[in-house]
Amino acid sequence: MGKKRLFILEFKGDFIKPCPGTKKYLCCGYNIFHIGEGCPLDCSYCILQVYLNRPGLKVWGNLIEDGFKVLENFLRLRKNQGKITRIGTGEFTDSLALERITQLSEKLIYFWKEKSPYGVLELKTKIALTEEFFSKFEGDPRIIFAWSVNTERIIATEEKGTASLWARLESAKKAAEKGFSVAFHFDPIIFYPGAEAEYPQVLATILHNLPHNKIAWISLGTLRYPKILKEIAQKRFPHTTIYSYEFIEGLDQKKRYYIEIRKALYQAFGKLIKETLNDITYYFCMESERIWEEVLGIPLKSSEEVAQRLDRVAMRLCSL
Numbered sequence: 001m002g003k004k005r006l007f008i009l010e011f012k013g014d015f016i017k018p019c020p021g022t023k024k025y026l027c028c029g030y031n032i033f034h035i036g037e038g039c040p041l042d043c044s045y046c047i048l049q050v051y052l053n054r055p056g057l058k059v060w061g062n063l064i065e066d067g068f069k070v071l072e073n074f075l076r077l078r079k080n081q082g083k084i085t086r087i088g089t090g091e092f093t094d095s096l097a098l099e100r101i102t103q104l105s106e107k108l109i110y111f112w113k114e115k116s117p118y119g120v121l122e123l124k125t126k127i128a129l130t131e132e133f134f135s136k137f138e139g140d141p142r143i144i145f146a147w148s149v150n151t152e153r154i155i156a157t158e159e160k161g162t163a164s165l166w167a168r169l170e171s172a173k174k175a176a177e178k179g180f181s182v183a184f185h186f187d188p189i190i191f192y193p194g195a196e197a198e199y200p201q202v203l204a205t206i207l208h209n210l211p212h213n214k215i216a217w218i219s220l221g222t223l224r225y226p227k228i229l230k231e232i233a234q235k236r237f238p239h240t241t242i243y244s245y246e247f248i249e250g251l252d253q254k255k256r257y258y259i260e261i262r263k264a265l266y267q268a269f270g271k272l273i274k275e276t277l278n279d280i281t282y283y284f285c286m287e288s289e290r291i292w293e294e295v296l297g298i299p300l301k302s303s304e305e306v307a308q309r310l311d312r313v314a315m316r317l318c319s320l
Helices: 064-081 103-113 152-158 163-180 193-207 225-234 259-267 270-276 289-296 303-319
Strands: 007-011 016-018 029-035 056-060 084-090 118-127 143-148 181-189 213-222 223-228 252-255 281-284
Touching: 016 064, 029 064, 029 103, 029 163, 056 064, 056 303, 064 084, 084 181, 103 252, 118 181, 118 252, 118 303, 143 163, 143 213, 163 181, 163 193, 181 193, 193 270, 213 259, 223 225, 225 252, 259 289, 281 289, 281 303
Parallel strands: 007 056, 029 084, 084 118, 118 143, 143 181, 181 213, 213 281
Antiparallel strands: 016 029, 223 252
16 A cells, blocks of 8 residues: 555655665765655565555655755765765665656756766666656766666566566666666675576676676675564565575674675676676675675775775766
8 A cells, every 4th residue: 555655745854864884894885865765666675664664655845945955065065075976866765666756866867967066876776767768868977877686586576566677777778878877786686596597697688788888886785684674574475485594693683694605696796797897896785894805805894995996986987
């Protein structure tokens, strides 16, 4: 029922938020422009099932009047401080799933062109975008259209209402051809028999179909969740099996796969990553220093170093 009700509300909180991240693991220092809450898509692993306990999709009726002013001031302050900004809208909702109703991402793209901030805007989604949508805009490499991707098996069984993998990649090709940047997020990577063979096939398809110089970054992160999510998700998705494997409690009190399972899933991508590491920036989402060192061979010790890695990409995109 909550997926079919849209509330337009006045928002009195903070329009700009740092990514909540997680304690004890490395975070990328991302900023969130808070455009609404709730998602019409319905993924069995979605953490919003825990965070949002009131049914209904919410968008802010004062976003254009108040939120855009806050965003403009935030971007100006960061620029005056000599800091690059990486900001996105896909944390508490899908950036584009309600676009045909709200046109909020369209307004943000025009805002970026008009204000020309020193920063990049990432629009993260699991839907497909049409040629008609992209025809409205001039390309801008500072705008990053990003897709969360998974194997076809997980999309079919765990990501209700989302576009197929192929439709997402076709949308990414349209974005790149138009002159935008693109990004991909393998998050969550879910363990199941055959996962270590199927996930690299998804990455290989991306690398084969998209020009590497248009890919801003690719992230990797395995399934992790607050323990209360399992009970909620299994009631809502009685046929899901993704919570049936062994998990441990991580340093952040979230359930995670054992580190050897996480390493094996990440290392399955190893050959493809090694072949393209000079062309594409890869990073782990909410992972340990050990994973960075043992999988990518990069000895990062702090979240600040991860942020600097992605800031360098943002600086390059802002100079194009």
